[in-house]
Amino acid sequence: MAESVRRLLGKPGAVDLRPYTKLLPAIEAEEEGLRELGDAELKEKAIQLGYAELPYSPADLVDLCAVGREAARRTLGERPFDVQLLGVMALLDGHVTEMATGEGKTLAGALAAAGFALRGKRVHVLSVNDYLARRDADWMRPLYGMLGVTVGWINEDSDTEERKSAYGRDVTYAAVSELGFDVLRDRMVTDADDRVVPEPHVAIIDEADSVLVDEARVPLVLAGAAESVPADIEMADVVRDLKPRLHYEVDGEGRNVQLTDAGIDAVEKALGGVDLYAEDDSSLLPQVNLALHAQVLLQRDVHYVVRDGEVRIINESRGRIALLQRWPDGLQAAVEAKEKVAISETGEILDSITVQALVMRYPTLAGMTGTAMSVAEQLREFYELEVAVVPSNKPNIREDHGTRLYATREEKEDALIARAEEVHKSGRPILIGTQDVAESELLADRLREAGLECVVLNAKNDADEASIIAEAGTYGAVTVSTQMAGRGTDIRLGGSDMSDRDRVVEAGGLFVMGFGRYPSSRLDGQLRGRAGRQGDPGDSIFFVSMDDDLLVEHASETTGYTTTALGEITDEAWLAVVDHAQRVSEGRLLEVHRNTWRYNKLIDVQREVVLEHRELVLTGDQGDRHVKLDRKERHEELVEELDAERVAAAARLITLYHLDRGWTDHNAFLSELREGIHLRYLGRRDPLDEFNREAVPVFKGFLDQARARAAESFAELEVVDGELDVSSVGVKRPSMTWTYMVHDHPFSSALETLVGRLKGDRGSSNGG
Numbered sequence: 001m002a003e004s005v006r007r008l009l010g011k012p013g014a015v016d017l018r019p020y021t022k023l024l025p026a027i028e029a030e031e032e033g034l035r036e037l038g039d040a041e042l043k044e045k046a047i048q049l050g051y052a053e054l055p056y057s058p059a060d061l062v063d064l065c066a067v068g069r070e071a072a073r074r075t076l077g078e079r080p081f082d083v084q085l086l087g088v089m090a091l092l093d094g095h096v097t098e099m100a101t102g103e104g105k106t107l108a109g110a111l112a113a114a115g116f117a118l119r120g121k122r123v124h125v126l127s128v129n130d131y132l133a134r135r136d137a138d139w140m141r142p143l144y145g146m147l148g149v150t151v152g153w154i155n156e157d158s159d160t161e162e163r164k165s166a167y168g169r170d171v172t173y174a175a176v177s178e179l180g181f182d183v184l185r186d187r188m189v190t191d192a193d194d195r196v197v198p199e200p201h202v203a204i205i206d207e208a209d210s211v212l213v214d215e216a217r218v219p220l221v222l223a224g225a226a227e228s229v230p231a232d233i234e235m236a237d238v239v240r241d242l243k244p245r246l247h248y249e250v251d252g253e254g255r256n257v258q259l260t261d262a263g264i265d266a267v268e269k270a271l272g273g274v275d276l277y278a279e280d281d282s283s284l285l286p287q288v289n290l291a292l293h294a295q296v297l298l299q300r301d302v303h304y305v306v307r308d309g310e311v312r313i314i315n316e317s318r319g320r321i322a323l324l325q326r327w328p329d330g331l332q333a334a335v336e337a338k339e340k341v342a343i344s345e346t347g348e349i350l351d352s353i354t355v356q357a358l359v360m361r362y363p364t365l366a367g368m369t370g371t372a373m374s375v376a377e378q379l380r381e382f383y384e385l386e387v388a389v390v391p392s393n394k395p396n397i398r399e400d401h402g403t404r405l406y407a408t409r410e411e412k413e414d415a416l417i418a419r420a421e422e423v424h425k426s427g428r429p430i431l432i433g434t435q436d437v438a439e440s441e442l443l444a445d446r447l448r449e450a451g452l453e454c455v456v457l458n459a460k461n462d463a464d465e466a467s468i469i470a471e472a473g474t475y476g477a478v479t480v481s482t483q484m485a486g487r488g489t490d491i492r493l494g495g496s497d498m499s500d501r502d503r504v505v506e507a508g509g510l511f512v513m514g515f516g517r518y519p520s521s522r523l524d525g526q527l528r529g530r531a532g533r534q535g536d537p538g539d540s541i542f543f544v545s546m547d548d549d550l551l552v553e554h555a556s557e558t559t560g561y562t563t564t565a566l567g568e569i570t571d572e573a574w575l576a577v578v579d580h581a582q583r584v585s586e587g588r589l590l591e592v593h594r595n596t597w598r599y600n601k602l603i604d605v606q607r608e609v610v611l612e613h614r615e616l617v618l619t620g621d622q623g624d625r626h627v628k629l630d631r632k633e634r635h636e637e638l639v640e641e642l643d644a645e646r647v648a649a650a651a652r653l654i655t656l657y658h659l660d661r662g663w664t665d666h667n668a669f670l671s672e673l674r675e676g677i678h679l680r681y682l683g684r685r686d687p688l689d690e691f692n693r694e695a696v697p698v699f700k701g702f703l704d705q706a707r708a709r710a711a712e713s714f715a716e717l718e719v720v721d722g723e724l725d726v727s728s729v730g731v732k733r734p735s736m737t738w739t740y741m742v743h744d745h746p747f748s749s750a751l752e753t754l755v756g757r758l759k760g761d762r763g764s765s766n767g768g
Helices: 003-009 024-029 031-035 039-051 058-076 082-092 105-118 130-146 160-167 176-186 208-214 233-240 261-270 284-296 331-339 355-359 373-383 409-424 437-449 462-470 501-507 521-528 549-554 572-619 622-630 632-641 644-683 687-699 702-715 750-755
Strands: 096-098 123-127 151-153 171-175 202-206 219-225 248-250 257-259 304-307 310-313 347-354 364-369 387-389 404-406 430-433 455-457 478-481 510-515 538-545 718-720 723-725 737-741
Touching: 024 031, 024 058, 024 082, 031 058, 039 058, 039 105, 039 130, 058 082, 058 105, 058 130, 082 096, 082 105, 082 364, 082 387, 105 123, 105 130, 105 171, 105 202, 105 364, 123 130, 123 176, 130 151, 130 171, 151 160, 160 171, 171 176, 176 219, 176 347, 176 355, 176 737, 202 208, 208 355, 208 364, 208 373, 233 261, 233 284, 233 331, 248 284, 257 261, 257 284, 284 331, 310 331, 347 355, 347 572, 347 644, 355 572, 373 387, 373 521, 373 572, 404 409, 404 572, 409 430, 409 437, 409 510, 409 538, 437 455, 437 478, 455 462, 462 478, 510 521, 521 538, 521 572, 538 549, 549 572, 572 622, 572 644, 572 687, 572 702, 622 632, 622 644, 622 702, 632 644, 632 702, 644 687, 644 702, 644 723
Parallel strands: 096 364, 096 387, 123 171, 123 202, 151 171, 202 364, 404 538, 430 478, 430 510, 455 478, 510 538
Antiparallel strands: 219 347, 219 737, 248 257, 304 310, 718 723
C-alpha cells in the first residue's frame, strides 16, 4: 500500500517523513561552517541546544542534526546519511523507526539519545543482550563526549555501585532484562538510598519488535530463598521408560502429552502400586505430568542445551542461550532431573514484571528495528506507537527468490545442500538460517560431507557470535546459524576488513538460505535482510517441507499434493498454504500477547496500589503514623524509653515487611488462580472474566490487612540491649534473592494444564 494511501486511511506505518525531509537541505547547509569550529566550540554549540524544552522546533532539529553529524564524523569517522538523520528526527518524536539492516540504527539511536539528554531527559537505550549494551555504549562514547553528554552501561556482572554510577549518567545502555531486574530489586528495598534506578524519562529500544512484541509477555522474576522441594529423580526415571503411543500420546501440534490407560497403569506400578488420583496425595499427578512433559515435549538442542553441567534454555526468537531464563512451576527441576544434572535452587516469587509493563513506565518511548511494519498494528494497539519507515540509503538490489516446497524434510535438506554446493562454486559467501541447534548441527554435518567447510553459530557457541558473523561475508565462507535477530553485527562483504569486497561483489554477494520458514514473517525478513546491506548484491531463498513444524501445527491441509522426481511441490496453491500457515501462527502469537496483556493489566493495577502505599512508608512517616494510631500506648512507651527516630525506623521496617509479605502471598494466590482458570472453558465462561471476578474482591482488603498485621507486630516488639529487635516479631528478609525470566503462555496453554491439579479427567494432561 502506498504511503500516501496508508496516511489517508490512518493505517499503522503511515508516519509522514516529509516534514523531516524538508529540513535536510538546511542541515547540509550548516555543514561547512561547523567543520571550521574547534572541538570545544562544537561542544558548546551542542550544549546550547539544552536551553529549550522538548519537543524540538524545526530550527533546533536542524542544529541538532548538523552538530550531531559533524560530531560523528570527527569522533567515529562516520558521516551520518540523510536517511539516518530522518531516523533521528522520527525517534525524537517518539516513533518506532524501521531501518534496514546495515543502515546505521546504532548511530541514529545515539544521536536521538543525545538529543533527549541535551534537553534534560534521562535516557535508557535498551538492547536485547548485555553484549550489545556494552558494545554500543563504548562505541558511541566519543560521540557523546563531543556533544557534552555522559554515558554508561550495565550488565549482569555490574555491582550495586557500578549500577548506580551507570544510571547516574545522561544516557545508560542496558539489556532490557537487567533494567527489569533492577526495578524489581528496587521495589524491595527498606532504605530509599539503596535504590539504583532513577525515575524513568525516555526509553529508546533497539530491536523494538523483538522486545515489544516477542518478549512483551515474558515475566522478569525476583525470587527469594524458601523451603524447597527436591525434584523427584525417581519420577524422571519412571517416565523415561514409557513408550510413545503405548503409554502416552502427543497431540497433533506437539504441545500436549497425556498418559494412556496403559501408561497410568505402568506409572502406578513403577511407583509401588500407588493411585495417581488418590485424594490423600494430590501431588503425584502433577509430578508425573511435569516429568512427562520434560521427557517428551522439551528436546535437548532444540528447547535447551546442557552446558557446564547446567540446563540452559534457548531463546526461541533469537536462537541463543537465555542466561537468566528458566521454566516455572517445577518444570525446570524436572528437565534437570531428566538430564541428571544438579537441581537448581528454587524459592518463592517475591515480585515480577512483564517486559511490556516495564517499558510502559517511560513517559516517552521510541524504538528502532529492521522489521517494524509487520507488527505495526500491535505497536499501535499495545503501546500507542506509530512506525516511521525510513528508506535505505541505497536501493535494495537483493533478489528474494520464492519459497521452495518439498514433501519431506529429507528432500528439503537434499535440495538445500545441492543449492549450497552450486552457489559455493562461485565463491559467494553463504549464510544458512536454521530453527534450532539440532538443525544447525545436522546441516553442518551434511555440508561437510559434501565437501563444504562451514562455521556454526548457535546457542552452544553464541559467545563467539560477533567474530563469526563479522567474517560471514568472506569469499567462499559458509555459515550456519540459528535465528539472526538481535545478533547486532553487520555482515560486510569481503569479511570484517572488507579486503576482498570487490571479488565477493563480483561473485554476487551474500546468498542467504532459510532451512524452513519461521513462525513469524518478521523472522524471515530479519534473515533475508542480512543480504543486500547498503545496496550490496545478494540473494535469499527459503526451503520448506510439508513436515515442518510450521505446517504440521498451523496448516489446515497437508495431504493431496503431487511432487516432482526430487520431491518438490510446485503447485502455487500449495505454496500459498505455507504463507497461510505462517499467518495463522502469527495470529495465535498475537492472541497470546493480548491475553497476557489483559491478564497482567489487573495485576499491574493492584501492584501499583501497593507500590504507591509502599513509597509513602519508605520515604515518609506513614508507617509510624499508622502504628501510632493503632497502638498508641505501646508507641508512647517505646518513644519514652528510646528516641522517636528509632521507633519510626522500626515502624517503617515492620510495615514494609508486611506489605511485601502480603504481596508475595497475594502473588502466589493469583498464580494458583490463574493455574486453574483455563478449566472455566469447560463451563463456557471467559477465563479472563472469571479471573478478574475472583481476584478483585480478594485484593480489596489488602492494605487494611497489611496495616493490621503491622500493628500486631509492633505491639509485640521487644527492646533488646537498648535496641528495637524487629526480628523478634518475625520481620526478616530472604537470606538470598535471585532473578530469572520465565516462559509465559496464559490460559489454555500446555504448561498451565500440565501443572494444574487435574483430578477430574483421569489420564488427561492436555488443555486444548
